[in-house]
Amino acid sequence: MNSANIDNTVVRPKGLVKARLSRDDIIMRGGMIVIALYLVISLVFPLYSMFSKSFSTFQYDLSKFEVQVSDDAGQFSPEITSLQNLNEGLKAIPDEELSTGSGGRLGVTIFFPDFSFRSPVMYRIRNVDGQGRFLVGSTLMTGTDWQELDSNTFRRVQLRPVRSTGLSNFINYFSTPALFKSIQNSIFIAIISTIITVILAFWFAYALNRSCMRFKGFFRLIAMAPILVPSLLPGIALVYLFGAQGVIKGLLFGASIYGPIGIIIGSVFFTFPHAFLIISTALAISDARLYEAAISLKASPWKTFWTVTIPGARYGIISAAFVVFNLVITDFGLPKVIGGQFNVLAVDIYKQVIGQQNFEMGAVVSVVLIIPAILAFAIDRVVQSKQVALLTARSVPFNPKPSSRADLIFTIYCGLVGLFIIGMLGICQFAALIKFWPYDLSLSLNNYQFDKMDGGGWGAYYNSIKMALLTALIGTCVIFFGAYLVEKSSGFKTGRAIFQMFAMLPMAIPGMVLGLAYIFFFNNPENPLHIVYGTMAILVICTVTHFYTVSHLTAVTALKQMDSEFESVSASLKQPTFKLFSRVTVPVCLPAILDIAIYLFVNAMTTVSAVVFLYSTKTSLASIAVLNMDDAGDIAPAAAMGMMIFYTNIIARIIHLLISKGVLSRTQAWRNSG
Numbered sequence: 001m002n003s004a005n006i007d008n009t010v011v012r013p014k015g016l017v018k019a020r021l022s023r024d025d026i027i028m029r030g031g032m033i034v035i036a037l038y039l040v041i042s043l044v045f046p047l048y049s050m051f052s053k054s055f056s057t058f059q060y061d062l063s064k065f066e067v068q069v070s071d072d073a074g075q076f077s078p079e080i081t082s083l084q085n086l087n088e089g090l091k092a093i094p095d096e097e098l099s100t101g102s103g104g105r106l107g108v109t110i111f112f113p114d115f116s117f118r119s120p121v122m123y124r125i126r127n128v129d130g131q132g133r134f135l136v137g138s139t140l141m142t143g144t145d146w147q148e149l150d151s152n153t154f155r156r157v158q159l160r161p162v163r164s165t166g167l168s169n170f171i172n173y174f175s176t177p178a179l180f181k182s183i184q185n186s187i188f189i190a191i192i193s194t195i196i197t198v199i200l201a202f203w204f205a206y207a208l209n210r211s212c213m214r215f216k217g218f219f220r221l222i223a224m225a226p227i228l229v230p231s232l233l234p235g236i237a238l239v240y241l242f243g244a245q246g247v248i249k250g251l252l253f254g255a256s257i258y259g260p261i262g263i264i265i266g267s268v269f270f271t272f273p274h275a276f277l278i279i280s281t282a283l284a285i286s287d288a289r290l291y292e293a294a295i296s297l298k299a300s301p302w303k304t305f306w307t308v309t310i311p312g313a314r315y316g317i318i319s320a321a322f323v324v325f326n327l328v329i330t331d332f333g334l335p336k337v338i339g340g341q342f343n344v345l346a347v348d349i350y351k352q353v354i355g356q357q358n359f360e361m362g363a364v365v366s367v368v369l370i371i372p373a374i375l376a377f378a379i380d381r382v383v384q385s386k387q388v389a390l391l392t393a394r395s396v397p398f399n400p401k402p403s404s405r406a407d408l409i410f411t412i413y414c415g416l417v418g419l420f421i422i423g424m425l426g427i428c429q430f431a432a433l434i435k436f437w438p439y440d441l442s443l444s445l446n447n448y449q450f451d452k453m454d455g456g457g458w459g460a461y462y463n464s465i466k467m468a469l470l471t472a473l474i475g476t477c478v479i480f481f482g483a484y485l486v487e488k489s490s491g492f493k494t495g496r497a498i499f500q501m502f503a504m505l506p507m508a509i510p511g512m513v514l515g516l517a518y519i520f521f522f523n524n525p526e527n528p529l530h531i532v533y534g535t536m537a538i539l540v541i542c543t544v545t546h547f548y549t550v551s552h553l554t555a556v557t558a559l560k561q562m563d564s565e566f567e568s569v570s571a572s573l574k575q576p577t578f579k580l581f582s583r584v585t586v587p588v589c590l591p592a593i594l595d596i597a598i599y600l601f602v603n604a605m606t607t608v609s610a611v612v613f614l615y616s617t618k619t620s621l622a623s624i625a626v627l628n629m630d631d632a633g634d635i636a637p638a639a640a641m642g643m644m645i646f647y648t649n650i651i652a653r654i655i656h657l658l659i660s661k662g663v664l665s666r667t668q669a670w671r672n673s674g
Helices: 002-008 023-054 083-090 168-174 177-210 216-228 232-242 260-284 288-296 301-330 333-338 345-355 359-385 404-432 457-488 493-508 511-522 528-532 536-546 548-560 565-572 577-588 590-606 622-631 635-667
Strands: 056-059 065-069 122-127 134-136 139-141 147-150 157-159 162-165 434-436 440-443
Touching: 023 056, 023 359, 023 457, 023 493, 023 511, 023 536, 056 168, 056 359, 065 083, 168 177, 168 359, 177 216, 177 260, 177 301, 177 345, 177 359, 177 404, 216 260, 216 404, 216 590, 216 635, 232 260, 232 333, 232 404, 232 622, 232 635, 260 301, 260 333, 260 404, 301 345, 301 359, 301 511, 333 345, 333 622, 345 359, 345 511, 359 493, 359 511, 404 434, 404 635, 457 493, 457 536, 457 548, 457 577, 457 590, 457 622, 457 635, 493 548, 511 528, 511 536, 528 536, 536 548, 536 590, 548 590, 577 590, 590 622, 590 635, 622 635
Parallel strands: none
Antiparallel strands: 056 162, 065 122, 122 147, 134 139, 134 157, 434 440
């Protein structure tokens, strides 16, 4: 009876009871928030600053300034004239030419045709209201008081533009035929390069995966070589091959290599490995039963190719196409070297910012460039999400059958592609060892005396190695830890989804755009993070952010292979999560961690577009040195520096291979245990 009374007094919980967060959960969520904050500061805020800049218009408003001119005796008449009235009387500056950038300055003496700095005449000038601003030498005048100046001082007066917000920059861009033409040029180059690259890469991958040809490993190594060089290098190689003094310039039948032909050939070279890797992965996954069914139905090899092979690899082909398109349309280095007068979007950004100091128009071109890049990325993600598993538990691996004729054809084809790649690299190395092309072909190391040339000298090369090592070390730690937090945290679905979105965003942002965004954000004196501008730190931050997505996906893929039971067992044994992380997760995922490190190192050595706006005289990089030496006409030294980057990346790859075979043989022994 007493027991029943006690039971009746128990208060039962209503609804769901929210589990109390453990100490590990709090630490993991806090870590995720910290890394997400890094992505916000290094990506979202700079992009927001850039978008804001693109809508900022600066124009000289001549009605904001008034002037008075004295007679020879220094007496001022009561007549006050606005610069607007003076301009209309002289027709000195058309209204459409009054637009400028934020750093624009307009000398006021242009409105006085008879001006002489030796004249005894005195001048007065003032702002009509608080919006007007003008400089007297380096002193900014913002008030409405008259400034009385002699003629020698008056010639130093410069008007500053008035800032407003609107679509004027975009209207100006799309109404300028030369600028608008760059959009058509970029899309044209990207489409043609994509078609050629995907076709060449498909048959190369097909030869290595679906034939019994020899030397497959050798050809695979050659196919990956272009990844190890900056995109500037194929442009330099093409100059030596097809330029005015090129080795085989006659093969172009009078056409110029400077322009779309050169950009397309060079784009095929540096995007080929990316397309090959994706398509090769798609072709490696195939079910032999489908081919056996086609044979039993007496389908011809050609019909089998179109009904079995192509459908099975279609997602890889489509993905490769969008990756190549994105790489070509956002590349800066190659069209800068070999583009000539054929303007593309990425080079337009450089010209607007470096050449004309028009940062607002550079921001506009950046916004335009982002649109096709994001569209290509989004379509690629949609295509990948629809991909279905091609292999099941009952699938039979496909093993190609020897065919002397087909194997010979594929060997010849791969040999021609390999010759193209080796030829591009070989001509650069040959030119780098020549005294004076093409007049003195004797061998010399003069072109490696980088300290005697523009570009930063050997210091730029050492800076690149330092930056690449820091990027690989810091980037690998941040990216892998961030992937671990988002993949292995329990609950917190909204936060994890937001983190995943931030992690995927860098892949859709071109390097030129990211670099320009960093100028607007980090070069603002009011920003407390301004201290990193012009230092090695900002180069590392930009590079890690630029290549974040691929590394993040690599880490997530490795972490997904680990069963969630590891965390459950660790929790049941009351072991800290980070003890599991250090003793189990890291050793198991060490192959992926090393792959991320070498990926970041190689890309840090070769990147140009992401850092071209951010380096200083003390932090010049090897890839930037190639650009600057080429601009200065030192093409052979530029080729020499490009080959130094190539050899450095080869050494890094060899070290990566040795570590993989040495250290991993101990930490990954469980994979081979029976």
